[in-house]
Amino acid sequence: MFYNRWGTLRAGVKNVMLELRDITVTVTEGTEATILKDINLELEKNKIYVMTGPNGGGKSSIAKTIMGIYQPSKGKLFLDGVDITDKSITERARMGIGYAFQTPPRFKGLKVRELLTLAAGREDINEQCDLLFDVGLCAQDYLDREINASFSGGELKRIEIATLLARNLKVAVFDEPEAGIDLWSFQKLTETFAQLHEKYDLTLVIISHQERILRLADQVIVVSEGRISDITSRDNILAEIERIDSDCLCRRDCIKGEILSAECDR
Ligand SMILES: Nc1ncnc2c1ncn2[C@@H]1O[C@H](COP(=O)(O)OP(=O)(O)OP(=O)(O)O)[C@@H](O)[C@H]1O
Ligand SMILES: [Mg+2]
Known part of the structure; x- marks a missing residue:
């Protein structure tokens, strides 16, 4: 343990691959809106980060x-x-950053092999x-x-x-890879992510709401209302999910017409 120059206690030297420092993003199409506020993240080499949080959180x-699709109005990004x-x-892609979109674009006119x-x-x-x-x-x-509309x-x-x-990437970001994917392929995909992690010195960021993906995480980043609201361990998040699940059971009982007991009423 030691104190860094900002006086923060740190457990050893971090091997940071990607850093987002004080990032704020304001979009100006239509009405102006600040969609990301003061984002600070240090993502280390050879770790899996799962980003989760409510819809529209950022x-x-x-x-x-x-990926460079949105430009920050404030703050800086560092790769290695x-x-x-x-x-x-394009420059970021050449430097080793990859992003698989939540809704992928269609690459018309190309064959899969091409x-x-x-x-x-x-x-x-x-x-x-x-x-x-x-x-x-x-x-x-x-x-x-x-690849055309028939896919x-x-x-x-x-x-x-x-x-x-x-691709031989340094940072790979997968945006809800499970969306629209059947259970068998999803199982295969989680194995692929785990193998990627074992084989390559890669920083993997997976945006997901799936428990099976959360289980792969070295750290879970919770994003809400345009901010990082928590950075925590997978165990904490899984315990939280369990708590919400039991809460939902109580509500179902309530909907069935049963009396909500005091201990259920949280
Ligand atoms: N180009 C844009 N112009 C205006 N608003 C935008 C733009 N991009 C994102 N937003 C807004 O920023 C907020 C965050 O959007 P974002 O797509 O990052 O959420 P998300 O956390 O990925 O949500 P989901 O879980 O539904 O995928 C939303 O309210 C969205 O409408
Ligand atoms: Mg999204």
């Missing part, structure tokens, strides 16, 4: 700010100690088969298919996740 906006605040999306080749910077069929398997898609059915939402989501897995 999770995707933080991801977009990391380098100031990237003024870097474009998209994966672009993402990885090489065409390796075996690797592409493995990547599709990792996201629960059969390579035979998908590699030569053109389902879940298929598009999985292909986009595969493009991120194909």
Whole structure:
């Protein structure tokens, strides 16, 4: 333990890969609104962070700010100690930041194999088969298919996740990877995230509300009303979920017409 120059007690030296320092984001389309306020985050190498919190809290906006899609009106971002605040999306992608959108865009006119080749910077069929398997898609059915409106939402989501897995990233942000994905593929995906963590020196940020994803977290970041409202352990969050679950049971009893007991009434 030692005191750093700000006088904060720290348990050892942190190996920070990405830092958001005092980030505020104001959007000006339509009416002006501040959607992120004074965000401070230090994300370490080789750790899994799960970002969670209520709808509209600001999770995707933080991801977009990391990727350079939103520019902060105040504050700075650092990747491995380098100031990237003024870097474009393309420059950040080249430097090793990847973001899989909550709602993926359609890459019209490209075949799945071409998209994966672009993402990885090489065409390796075996690797592409493995990547599709990792996201629960059969390579035979998908590699030569053109990405167009015929793809389902879940298929598009999985292909986009595969493009991120194909890249050699320093920071990978997955925005609600479970959305629209069936249970089998979701199970495969959680295993893939765990393996990624074991294999590579990667900072993984997963935005999710899923308990199974929360269980992967080294730390859980709670975002609400445009601020970081808590940074806590997965055990604390899981205990909180359990408490809310039992609370809901009480309410169901109440709805069924039973009297709400004093101990249920919290
Ligand atoms: N470009 C924008 N213009 C105006 N408002 C925006 C913009 N981007 C985000 N917001 C607003 O900022 C708030 C946070 O949005 P964000 O998408 O980051 O939430 P979220 O935590 O990802 O929510 P969800 O869990 O529903 O995905 C919302 O109220 C949203 O409407
Ligand atoms: Mg979101």
